[in-house]
Amino acid sequence: MFHFNVKIDVIKKKIVPEVTEEWAKETFGFEGLEDMRSKIAESIKTQKGSSMVRRKENECLIALGSRLEGELPEAMLEREETNLLQNFYGQLSSMGLTFDKYLTAMDITADQFKEDNKKQAADVVRQDLALDAWARHFDMKATEEDVHNEFAQADLDDPELIENEWRKEGRLPMIRESIVRANALRDVIAQAKVTEVEETKEAE
Incomplete structure (x- = not known):
């Protein structure tokens, strides 16, 4: 039988605050417990709703692209591979991470990352082309008003100035393409038959 000598330097006790009216007010700025519970429930509901919308969009895009x-x-x-890489490195930079650290954290090699990026680019291109085909089939167009509204609704200091610059530089077709694809996706979702299935725990 083996024996070990263990030295305990400190014993920490986890203190869980008592959930009271004062705690809800002072700690989080709610009006009280009822207000806290109500707003947390509403936040969770909103998050679930947003998640469901994104999931529906993704499923529709996958189904359309597969055709x-x-x-x-x-x-x-x-x-698209270049666009994805630029966005990826921008995110890494904002988080203060290097590419090597990312690979280590994800436990993948540079070659695996490259293949994943290629696959993601192919998925995006396939879905974009499928949306373009849908838009052509239903004769969807982006009007001048649509283009103007796209700039007006963007978070820009001077939307009209930026719109004129893009017009002079011949870059408006990219905006029209984006608008048409967004409209096509909305139409696909509107016509899709979605069946929601509740998740069940698998038997152990």
Whole structure:
């Protein structure tokens, strides 16, 4: 039998605050317990609703993209891969992380990351082309008013100035393309038949 000598330097006790009216007011600024419970419940409900909307959008995009036939244009794939990489490195920089640290944290190799990026780019391109096909089928267009509203609703100091600059630089087709795809996605979702299935715990 083995024996070990163990030295205990400190014993910590977890203190759980008592949930009272004063605690709700002073700690979180609620009017009271009822107000706290009500707002937390509303926040959870809103989060679930947003999550459901995003999930529905993703499922519709996946289903629509799976119906697309033919090869994906190489130029579009390369452009999307570049866009994804730029966004990815921007996020890494904002978090103060290096690429090597990210790979270590995710326990993947650089080659695996590259393949994942290629796959994600292919999915995006496939879904975009499927939305374009849907828009053509239903003759969806982006009007000048749609384009103007897109700039007006953006968080810009001078929307009209930016719109004029984009017009001079010939970049408005990108805005029209984005608007048409967004409208096509809304139409796809509106026509989709969605069945919600409750998650059940698997038997052990």
